[in-house]
Amino acid sequence: xxxxxxxxxxxxxxxxxxxxxxxxxxxxxxxxxxxxxxxxxxxxxxxxxxxxxxxxxxxxxxxxxxxxxxxxxxxxxxxxxxxxxxxxxxxxxxxxxxxxxxxxxxxxxxxxxxxxxxxxx
Amino acid sequence: xxxxxxxxxxxxxxxxxxxxxxxxxxxxxxxxxxxxxxxxxxxxxxxxxxxxxxxxxxxxxxxxxxxxxxxxxxxxxxxxxxxxxxxxxxxxxxxxxxxxxxxxxxxxxxxxxxxxxxxxxxxxxxxxxxxxxxxxxxxxxxxxxxxxxxxxxxxxxxxxxx
Numbered sequence: 001x002x003x004x005x006x007x008x009x010x011x012x013x014x015x016x017x018x019x020x021x022x023x024x025x026x027x028x029x030x031x032x033x034x035x036x037x038x039x040x041x042x043x044x045x046x047x048x049x050x051x052x053x054x055x056x057x058x059x060x061x062x063x064x065x066x067x068x069x070x071x072x073x074x075x076x077x078x079x080x081x082x083x084x085x086x087x088x089x090x091x092x093x094x095x096x097x098x099x100x101x102x103x104x105x106x107x108x109x110x111x112x113x114x115x116x117x118x119x120x121x
Numbered sequence: 122x123x124x125x126x127x128x129x130x131x132x133x134x135x136x137x138x139x140x141x142x143x144x145x146x147x148x149x150x151x152x153x154x155x156x157x158x159x160x161x162x163x164x165x166x167x168x169x170x171x172x173x174x175x176x177x178x179x180x181x182x183x184x185x186x187x188x189x190x191x192x193x194x195x196x197x198x199x200x201x202x203x204x205x206x207x208x209x210x211x212x213x214x215x216x217x218x219x220x221x222x223x224x225x226x227x228x229x230x231x232x233x234x235x236x237x238x239x240x241x242x243x244x245x246x247x248x249x250x251x252x253x254x255x256x257x258x259x260x261x262x263x264x265x266x267x268x269x270x271x272x273x274x275x276x277x278x279x280x281x282x283x
Binding site: 052054055056057058059060062082083 | 144165167181184
């Protein structure tokens with residue numbers, strides 16, 4: 001078993017090295033790491049968005065942060081380290097292994113906010 | 122001759138992916154059916170914490186799309202060795218990651234080094250993906266045209282306990 005102090009030292013060195021390279025740990029997904037599988041209008045006026053994210057050993061997606069802006073509603077799926085509990089406005093729900101969120105009473109246009117883009121969906 | 126085809130996969134590749142990004146796993150195609158195996162930490166919200174039992178999880182990657190893959194045809198001896206390795210009690214740690222484990226399985230069963238060593242010897246999916254792509258450029262494989270057996274390194278049993 002590797003000494004814990006050695007692991008922390010290596011992580012500290014790594015943080016400095018990657019910091020120098022400009023690599024930033026992101027809490028959102030890029031466009032190719034996220035897939036919107038369906039968007040369904042529900043009878044009660046809410047909208048169900050079925051999605052999938054890239055599988056990662058050290059991260060998971062707890063759901064999305066949904067914010068109302070002038071141009072519409074921005075949806076940002078959160079990439080969370082496995083040892084954190086990231087709070088989101090719209091936690092994921094599960095149905096038959098499908099992950100989805102529900103947004104209530106959508107009147108405005110929906111936008112998907114990713115690491116580098118804002119895409120109308 | 123066995124009808125088993127071993128695959129090694131990563132959903133990220135190269136330096137455009139982050140050091141801690143992505144996941145690597147292996148697959149076995151047998152009798153037209155594919156089964157996927159990955160090493161996952163108990164702390165991951167998508168897994169059940171099974172305590173001291175093995176962190177080899179079956180089926181979690183069945184809907185995942187790999188960015189890089191490589192395939193090998195197994196002999197009877199290699200198939201037997203593979204099955205024994207999947208029954209081993211293996212623990213996920215920062216020094217025995219999904220990539221380290223997948224790379225070790227291919228090394229142990231096939232004898233080919235799909236290298237996953239990244240900074241400071243930590244093994245990452247992005248490095249495994251990159252190595253896999255480099256090997257594929259020189260010697261392409263696919264599920265329909267897997268790499269054929271050239272030697273049989275499956276002579277020892279890997280035992281890495283928790």
